[in-house]
Amino acid sequence: MRGARDHLGVFDLKGSMINRIVPGKSFKPTATLKDRNLLAMNKEKIWLRFKNKDRKFILNTMKKDVALLKTYNMMDYSLLLCIQENHIYKEKKAEILNQSRGMSVASSMSADTTQRKQIMDAVNKEFIGSRHLFMSSCGKYLYHIGIIDYLQDFNVDKKLENFLKYHIKQDGDGISAMPPPFYADRFLRFMRDHVIVDQKNSSK
Numbered sequence: 001m002r003g004a005r006d007h008l009g010v011f012d013l014k015g016s017m018i019n020r021i022v023p024g025k026s027f028k029p030t031a032t033l034k035d036r037n038l039l040a041m042n043k044e045k046i047w048l049r050f051k052n053k054d055r056k057f058i059l060n061t062m063k064k065d066v067a068l069l070k071t072y073n074m075m076d077y078s079l080l081l082c083i084q085e086n087h088i089y090k091e092k093k094a095e096i097l098n099q100s101r102g103m104s105v106a107s108s109m110s111a112d113t114t115q116r117k118q119i120m121d122a123v124n125k126e127f128i129g130s131r132h133l134f135m136s137s138c139g140k141y142l143y144h145i146g147i148i149d150y151l152q153d154f155n156v157d158k159k160l161e162n163f164l165k166y167h168i169k170q171d172g173d174g175i176s177a178m179p180p181p182f183y184a185d186r187f188l189r190f191m192r193d194h195v196i197v198d199q200k201n202s203s204k
Helices: 035-042 052-071 087-099 105-126 156-168 180-195
Strands: 007-013 078-085 133-135 141-148
Touching (some): 007 035, 035 180, 078 180
Antiparallel strands (some): 007 078, 078 141, 133 141
């Protein structure tokens, strides 16, 4: 990553809603935001443009990871998501558009589709992904993802927290302290429906 100036957002996501927001609207690039921040931003910004093949790979990998965590009675883990501008896309776009300067308006309009293909071909040629790094379908964004904080088991303290918040305060099933099977299902459902998505093509 090139630094904080390229960060569009950093999120710690659990799929729970209670106390899962950082108040305010203006945040530092390195501020770690939460679930409700992401949902609010999704209404204004189209950052999440995962390719279909990447979506399938990520969700299948998450499903396996979460199944293992559930086996060991783990919960309260998060998905760390960092959205970053793709500097390769910006550089290649500038190069290709610079080459087309001087064209007539008609020629320029007819060349738009060709230019977009040239830009994406150039970007794809230089992009090296990994299990934790993916590029958006439009080429403009990079996504750094990984499951973190996965060593918390559903121990006596967490059971008491669940009892207090769920049964006494009646905060509902949006709290973080939930039994591993419920936590796992909610986590995967949230990632599938709200995070690892293509906002341009999603009907949700």
